[in-house]
Amino acid sequence: MQSNNENHQNDTNRQRIYKMNGLREALTPLAARMPRVVREHEILRVVGVLKSREDQQTNATARKEILAWLQKRSGGRLPKEAWECKRFEYLSGGRNSVGVRIATPEIDLWSVRADDPDKNIPGRTWTTEVTVGGTSGELPTFTARLIVSTTENDFVDGSQGAAVPGFVKQLATKLGVQRDGYHFSPDPRLIDSEEDSEWLINTLLDPSRHIPVFILSVPNNAEHQTAPLLDANNLSKATIGIGIVAITTPKSSWALTHRFGKQRSVFNGAARTYLPGFSDDSDPYSHKLALADQLATPKGKTDCLRLMRNLAAAESLRHTRLGKDVLAFSAIRNASIQINQKNLEEFGASSDIKLDAATTRIRALEERVESLEKDNEHYLDEYLKEYQRAEDADKRSFSLTFRIQQLNKQIKDSGAVPDTNITFPKQWRDFGDWCDQHLAGRVVLASAARRAVQEPEYNDIELAARCLLWLANDYRESRLGQSDLRVREAPIESGVRNAACGSDEYEINWNGQRHVVDWHIKNGGNTRNPSRCLRIYHLWDPASQQVIVADMPAHRRTGAT
Template sequence: MSQQPQPKAPIIRSVSSITFSIGGENPFEKAIRLTVGWMQKLNPAIPTDATDAAAFDVGGGGDHPAKAVKIEHPERRIWSATIDNPDSNLLGRTWVTEITIAEQQGQVHFGTRLLNVTRNADDPYIPSIPGFIREIIKRLPCTADGVALSDLPTYINSSEDFDWFIKLLEHPHRRLPIVVMAEAVTRPPLINLESFSRRVCGAAHVIGISNNQTWRLTRLAGRDLTVFDGALRLYRPGFKLDDADQYAHPLWLSDQGRHGFWSAVPVINRVLSSGVSKGTTDYPRFEAVRQAAADFALKARRVNSSDAEMVRLYEEENIALRQEIESIRSEHNQWLADAEAERSASEAETSELKAENHRYRIQNEMLRRTLVREGSTLEREDLTDLSNFGEWASRNISPNIWFAPKALKSIERNNQYSRPEEIGEAIRLLDEVYAPMRREPDQQSYEEFTERSLNIGITISDCFSRSGDIQRFPEYSVTYHRERLWCDQHLKKGGGTDPRTMFRIYFCWNREKGVIVIGHLPTHLDNNMTN
């Protein structure tokens, strides 16, 4: 006998996951009514008493099967529901929405999760949130991170607005990303901020910042972590002004070309994927609530039911559990497959970028040396004002050196050194000679480095005689490409700690990237000797 082909396992992907708190009068009941009202538009067979949190299970073989369960205790209440919505444009694709609303000790928490279940072609899609989320946030007082949620952006125009924004930006327990778009001055805005805000409602704090306040942000965060002229940046949770990695908080620039909805799609992807990547530990999923409700029901019926009736009930529960396990297994396997595909693609892209970056650096160094040999001189701009060090470095220093945001802020605030041009020459020496020498050591580079060091009057040495000691001084650490590094080397000129007559440059060599990472300058950091 020929074996029948096994049905293809569905591809299950998490699209979005949103959680927030709801306040006001009777928020538990109101949230359920709004949710059920949305579900009834998809499936009119849902009973009318469902708006009062009654359990239901309708449409088992229909287009929009829907279920709801409720658990009630003296201390807490939980209501959870799920509904299927077949895609009207793609056969075999279904959007599954799970909702959980819980009340405990007077606090109401809301969570929803959108799943994409595909049984045929795995066509791409644009992530989204369930439409009823906007209605709940518009009609009920909802909060996340202690901030009122809205389907409209918040605008930062005044000093008071800016102070509030910075406090939220650095909040140590912030869960949601912050999407900030700067006022457009010379080019069109990257996206329509109002439309974007509706699309990520509840998944992010969306902020528009005026041009004047943008300059304040630049002074605080530095050029690498600010946003400007119609551009947009996503600030992930855990952001710190003095120790943030610019690559962890992506920037999208505005231009004269494409803008609007299609420019918003990559940002929507980032925002919603960040919610999914955190998992759903903030609230129980529908199947967990359904199983708990079934357990309570079985315990209640055990007293008065016959053995045969109990066997039937247990068999029904076992069937439901097997179906749940299979669904979870399919979703888990798809997570693994997607993660592996993304990892492979990222590795290939990273290797390509590394090779390209290495080629550009070699070409740049060859060009510099050729110009010197032929008697040409590169236009050199002396460093004369430490308060504008960041701008000078962006014009004069190559990607051989990466400055931590806290380093740029430190030198622009501590600008007392009497001969700033010497700091500029020291930085140029690291850029033009030290970095190439670390990548490809040769006698000529070593001799040039030694001669120029003597002319400037600087030395380079270890910060600590014992390498483990540095970890007792967190000010020596820096975050670079999401990795914590320790600035174990320092370039020195002068003795003592008077910032007018001495300076220090604390750095480390990142072998993988071939880059000098500068974590602090120009003042003296404490160490075992403090000298």
């Protein structure tokens, strides 16, 4: 039974709750009349290098193109100072534009910020920031940001998806723009030759690539062998500078399948997004695939294009740093005002002029602080979302792996053998897919192993597959303490055994951590003939309870060999 003190405490708590509820109800009408907080959401960033070395002429042409684009959106005529690339302010019923410039012997930076109220949703304003210029003697650069300010608590863009501002296409067409060696193009690239396929494969695997690659494959039975199911031109124009769009013919799609296997390829009308960081052993589900059946309806096509455009925008934020790769307009304006204030001091300006300059700088600093606070709030929200997504993905991955392992155990407990009817691959090009299909949750090929089994000289494919099956069953069970097998020098087949690597052990990076590869399967005969010498280097990952095959089927070259 409860004591009198406990009853009294419960009554007190109830009274507090009643008072809080009453206060909340009383404040609700007042909160409804309060102005809603405006939040900024950064949508995308574009970073590019203007390829011409004639700095002054290139900068002038780039500014002219941007001002022409800005003029069409301004609702009026920009002031003369804007066309002279000087500091200006243009106010036009919400379609406001502001420009600043920093020009010294060492640096020339011109930056504009333009607002454009949303045509359909009240309280939503789109802002574009553009900066052109750079330091003396270097290729001119340009950066752009697209930001939306809104009172909506949960911003959702219900349009066709994020799109790069139109002036980026003009700069790419007239001046030529590139980033990390990739040229900005408003047109998709057709992959229709061995040379094209090699370029595409190298692009997908390029560790310095910061933008996604969208591959739209042509159906095998298509009347026009260069026409995918999605509108490639629309996607290419919308993602210029933040994505690469490629069209693969049935023949060139086969080159991708041959290189990466079916799970990581795209063919027969499907479309796929290859994010930065793609590799031979990437999780195929992280690089989104839309099958031809999903693109058979207008809604399916629209949804897929929207997803691709939004993915390109999200990746542009993830792979650029504000303040280093991209300069915010507020930072450039503040620096410009500071330089102007310093010049006034040096040239002995009057007190009134200095006071005006100081007031202007204070106002700019206040706006800068407000902008940074909004940025910090936005980035914190995005970080929490990404952290939650990553955590959920890890949980799903471990859950699926555990489920596969659990099902295999249930099959064994019932007296059956999980791999009784398994068929072995007949060609090396099918080996990676075979491993993914039949050994999932037990054995996984690392990227080096996946590359090495594409076209090795070793000729006994079935023996290599049977060895991996031994790792998936006998070896793995011993690691889990489910058998008494002694793994050191354990015989697998006649002349084939599992042995410690000894002096040949080495380290690899797996799932962001360093692991030691300390075991290998080897055949006897002491032969180094690559067609007959089998080596399967592997390690045990206790976190996922899987065997990681680091390399196979050839003997690794080391300092000793």
